[in-house]
Amino acid sequence: MAKSSKPAVNRRNFLKSAAGGTAALAAATNQANAQDTGRARPAAAVAAKEADPPSTLEVLTVDRTGSDFMVDIIKHLGFEYVCANPGSSFRALHESLINYGGNANPEFITCCHEESSIAMAHGYAKVEGKPLLVMAHGTVGLQHASMAIYNAYCDRAPVYIIVGNSIDAAARRPGVEWDHSVQDAAVLVRDFVKWDDLPISLPHFAESAVRAYKIAMTPPMMPVLLVADSDLQERAVPSNAALHLPKLSQTAPPQGDVTAVAEAARSLVAAENPVLVTDRAARTAAGLKLLVELAETLQAPVINQAGRMNFPSRHPLNLTDNSRALLGNADVILGLELTDFWGTVNNFRDQQERSSRSILKPGVKLISITAVDLFSKSNYQDLQRYPEVDLAITGDAEATLPSLIEACKKLLTADRKRTLEDRGKKLGAAHQEALERARTEAAYGWDASPISTSRVAAELWAKVKDKDWSLVSGGAWTQRLWNFDKYSQYIGGSGGAGVGYGAPAALGAALANKKHGRLSVNIQNDGDLMYAPGVLWTAAHHQIPLLSVMHNNRAYHQEVMHIQRMANRHQRGVTRAGIGTTILDPNIDYAAIARGMGVHGEGPITDPKDLGPAIGRALDVVSRGAPALVDVVTQPR
Amino acid sequence: MRWFIAVLITSALYAQTPAGNAQKGKQLFQSDGCYQCHGREAQGGPGTGPRLAPKPIAFANFTKYVRHPAGQMPPYTARVVSDEDLSDIYAFLSSQPQPPPAKTIPLLND
Ligand SMILES: Cc1ncc(C[n+]2csc(CCOP(=O)(O)OP(=O)(O)O)c2C)c(N)n1
Ligand SMILES: [Mg+2]
Numbered sequence: 019m020a021k022s023s024k025p026a027v028n029r030r031n032f033l034k035s036a037a038g039g040t041a042a043l044a045a046a047t048n049q050a051n052a053q054d055t056g057r058a059r060p061a062a063a064v065a066a067k068e069a070d071p072p073s074t075l076e077v078l079t080v081d082r083t084g085s086d087f088m089v090d091i092i093k094h095l096g097f098e099y100v101c102a103n104p105g106s107s108f109r110a111l112h113e114s115l116i117n118y119g120g121n122a123n124p125e126f127i128t129c130c131h132e133e134s135s136i137a138m139a140h141g142y143a144k145v146e147g148k149p150l151l152v153m154a155h156g157t158v159g160l161q162h163a164s165m166a167i168y169n170a171y172c173d174r175a176p177v178y179i180i181v182g183n184s185i186d187a188a189a190r191r192p193g194v195e196w197d198h199s200v201q202d203a204a205v206l207v208r209d210f211v212k213w214d215d216l217p218i219s220l221p222h223f224a225e226s227a228v229r230a231y232k233i234a235m236t237p238p239m240m241p242v243l244l245v246a247d248s249d250l251q252e253r254a255v256p257s258n259a260a261l262h263l264p265k266l267s268q269t270a271p272p273q274g275d276v277t278a279v280a281e282a283a284r285s286l287v288a289a290e291n292p293v294l295v296t297d298r299a300a301r302t303a304a305g306l307k308l309l310v311e312l313a314e315t316l317q318a319p320v321i322n323q324a325g326r327m328n329f330p331s332r333h334p335l336n337l338t339d340n341s342r343a344l345l346g347n348a349d350v351i352l353g354l355e356l357t358d359f360w361g362t363v364n365n366f367r368d369q370q371e372r373s374s375r376s377i378l379k380p381g382v383k384l385i386s387i388t389a390v391d392l393f394s395k396s397n398y399q400d401l402q403r404y405p406e407v408d409l410a411i412t413g414d415a416e417a418t419l420p421s422l423i424e425a426c427k428k429l430l431t432a433d434r435k436r437t438l439e440d441r442g443k444k445l446g447a448a449h450q451e452a453l454e455r456a457r458t459e460a461a462y463g464w465d466a467s468p469i470s471t472s473r474v475a476a477e478l479w480a481k482v483k484d485k486d487w488s489l490v491s492g493g494a495w496t497q498r499l500w501n502f503d504k505y506s507q508y509i510g511g512s513g514g515a516g517v518g519y520g521a522p523a524a525l526g527a528a529l530a531n532k533k534h535g536r537l538s539v540n541i542q543n544d545g546d547l548m549y550a551p552g553v554l555w556t557a558a559h560h561q562i563p564l565l566s567v568m569h570n571n572r573a574y575h576q577e578v579m580h581i582q583r584m585a586n587r588h589q590r591g592v593t594r595a596g597i598g599t600t601i602l603d604p605n606i607d608y609a610a611i612a613r614g615m616g617v618h619g620e621g622p623i624t625d626p627k628d629l630g631p632a633i634g635r636a637l638d639v640v641s642r643g644a645p646a647l648v649d650v651v652t653q654p655r
Numbered sequence: 656m657r658w659f660i661a662v663l664i665t666s667a668l669y670a671q672t673p674a675g676n677a678q679k680g681k682q683l684f685q686s687d688g689c690y691q692c693h694g695r696e697a698q699g700g701p702g703t704g705p706r707l708a709p710k711p712i713a714f715a716n717f718t719k720y721v722r723h724p725a726g727q728m729p730p731y732t733a734r735v736v737s738d739e740d741l742s743d744i745y746a747f748l749s750s751q752p753q754p755p756p757a758k759t760i761p762l763l764n765d
Contacts, residue, residue: 368727457757457764462706463698464754470698476762483765494701499763575691579703582688586729592736593686654691655700 085110085251087220087261088180089119091227094263097151097178099142099529100124101135103162105155107182107198110251112153124151127529127560129522130552132159136166136241137519138526138553139177141490143170144326144509145530147302149178149234156183156203156245164207165516170241171210172357172400173325173513174298174390176234177241179211184248203245209397212240216247220261223250228264236269237301237389237414271301273421274387274413282352282385282409283425287434289350289383292318295362296328298415299354303505305416306330309354312419315426317442319344324497325357327508332453332501334446339456339498346377353386354415359405370587387422389414400514456498468651469626471569475499477629478539478567481637485537490527491520492541492569494655506536517574518549521566525553528564528645537640538563542647544570544601544608551611557645558616565640566647567633568608570622571654573600578654612647621649672714673742680747683740687731697748704728708751717745 088111092100100115102108116126129135135152142150154163160181170177184190184199204214213233217223223246230242255261274282286292294313300306309329313320319337321344322329329336337344345351345363353359363384366374384407391412394401411418430438460472475495488506489496502508509527512519520543528538547568557564573596582595596602605622612619618639620632629650636646684690684697692704699706711717718741721731731741757763 369730454757459699459706460763461754461757461760462708463694463696464760466694466696466698468695470694470696471701476760480762480765498701578688579691582691583729585688586731586735589732589734592688592731595688595691653694653696653698653700655694655703 080254082255082257083110083114083251084220084223084253084255085114085246086118087255088223088227088246088251089114090261091224091263092151093119093123095178095227095231095266097124097149098146099127100151100153101127101129101138101526102153103129103132103135103155103159105153105159105182105198106195107155107157107159107184107248108153108180108246108251109182110248111180111182111246114251127556129556131550132162133166133518134522134525134550134553134556136163136170136177136179137522138529138556140166140170140173140175140513140519141509141523141526141528142530143175143177143239143526144173144523145488145490145506145527149176149231150526152177152179154179154181155198156181157198157200160203160206165514166519166522167207167241167243168210168398169512169514169516169519171212171398171514173510174238174240174355175513176239178231178234179241179243180246181243182248182251183216183245185216186247186249189249204243207241207243209395210241211243212393214243214245216245217250218247220250220255220259224262225264228266231266232268237271237417238393239301240393271414271417272389272392272412274411274418276421278409278411279418279421280425282387282411283422283429285350285383285385285409286316286318286352287426287429289318289348291344291348292316292350292352293321293344293348294318294352294354295321295323295345295356296326296354296415297323297356298325298510300326300328300505301414301416305419306505308416308419308423312423312426314442315423315430317438317445319445319448321345322497323356323362324508325355325510325513327502327505327510328354330501330503331497332449332503334449335442337445337449337452339452340448342377346379348378348382350383350385351378353384353388353405353407355388355390356386356405357400358402359384359386359407360403363405364403368583383408385409385411387411387413387415387418453498460495460499463653465626466653467624467626468571468653469623469629470653471495471655472499473626474541474567474569474629474650474652477626478541478633480630481633482537482539482565486535487537487539488527488531490531490538490540490564491524492543496541506531506534517543517546520546522550522553524566525557525562525564525645528557528562529560532562537565537637540564540566542566542568544568544572544606545574547608548601548606551615554612554615554617554645554647561643562645563640563643564645565633565636566612566645567636568621568647568649569652570606570608570649571652572602572605573654575599575654608647608649612649618644618646619649620647621651623648623650672745675739675742675744675746677743677746677750680740680743680745680750683736683744684747687736687740687744689744692728697751708748709753711745711748714742714745717741 132154183203215226234242313335320329321341386407463470472495524540531538578599585592609619609621632648639646697708
């Protein structure tokens, strides 16, 4: 055992020594050692110390560390990218990733805020269908990350997080390392991650890392978190250590019970006015195809709540715009991965006396298929109000669709098919009317300044429609005016309505779209961007092509409306709802912010005639592989 | 007969429409926060509030709804918006131009 010059043998030195002769014994000056307290030392003291030859041959370097093995595991899991804001609690892992791991698969993406790292991972996962890796400081970094983790949790998106922590109190550097250490790092987010662990050995880390991946990817998919102890990362690993990469066996998604599926099929085929409602139903491109097949088999209308790209917007059976009337007249409603079945079938009035009433006609049968029934937590209330359904099928909607479609097809007689085809024709005509109605409505305020949101959507559509585009965030009018027909064209929303999701999630999705050569389009709210605008720099630094068009209503507009509601209810100050809710005086110059971060920026655009050309110029930049932003001063909504 | 009564009622309602000041109404539409849900041109907002212009509902119904809304809209009582202000807002709504038909706007046809 090497002798230490220090009186006490701490755990790290003890273990280093125990690793035997594997560590090189070079006594090179280690600058990081001199700096790593995070507190400045007097220069003279440092110089004196470094001039002193060590009294014994101290172990100062190491050939292979736990963090190298962690990288083996990380590569084994197939992460393409790691999003992180740097933090010393994972410094060994960081260094192993870029040097031992060659900064490829995963490649390091520098983020300016941990909320951005997570939301990027969230957006990426919805395009790519798998997680990327996020690393964060276990305390302050995870505190920053927490809201974005909550969004991903509510949105059933897999996000894979490793946080650093220094558990051995006797080995911590004095000062900041204590501030940034915690007994139980994961408790901060345990209510809204699906699983977490604190491995204390490398075999433990290996198993938990693979287990975490499997858990995150099992529907309902959610974030998972591993704590990487700094000692475990930095400790030497003998070159002959028998470390094993456990096999990753991903879980086949759970399907609904056969008997219940058969019952659902009977109800749907027999129904006069069945309605299909989709929210996070399609997890993959196959899910979109299956939903089309189900709707066409039944000739039933689809109301797309658009948590995912579930159903083509111009399909004759897409009757999202007629939602209220269809639900009110339905005899069977099938909800597929709905966030809020109760809210779908009830009308809630937000007046002084809160009230609600069902919009359904008596005798309607409600059927739900959702994997979320398989996973419940108590504290956070994203579960929504209890839905009184008649048949609750526990299982993943996409995985259950093939058997449901088959069961429906088996029940269809030639007679029944003819009846359903007639219904389909009527629905197709109603779809066309709804599209025309939407276009008529879009024309109101066409030349207005601030620019109408329908005009923004239409100008943008004209410029992207002939490309392989992907709308990665925002845009209410897009669902009514654009022709969505491919899975990659839309990724849904934030999940938990934690604002600040839009900008980074769009960038994460754009990162995923990059290798597919897709044009990523983001309709960017002003308030959302201001939480962590550093993502613009990340986009420029990593040359991630993304077109952002601002929906700049110069307000936290949702909250303007809430304050107005209170002022009216209290019968006072109805002209003062802008206090604390608007983003005026000074107006923010988003184009200048973008340019300041290395992103092409134009605007503010106030005349609708200038919008198309500005989008065109920005698209030229994006087509060359870089991000661009067009600031548009818009109507509130 | 039913048709005749309907015309009578409608014209009676419009007959009660006071002459408001559209210019002042435009300002009130912004300052009183109507624009927040209905858009600055009263064109409506997706998911927030319906379009109100250029042909608003009859003035009597308009006033009744604003004072005591049956849906989600927050109530504007006479304590915060006077009858005169309401007639100015109404005049603004009525004065809004009809937009060109969507069919004539190429961007709305593909
Ligand atoms: C983290 C967070 N803080 C506050 C809120 C409350 N909130 C809901 S919507 C909103 C306004 C967002 O502004 P912007 O992104 O510009 O969208 P707008 O409402 O103007 O369309 C706020 C602050 C929230 N949902 N999340
Ligand atoms: Mg805003």
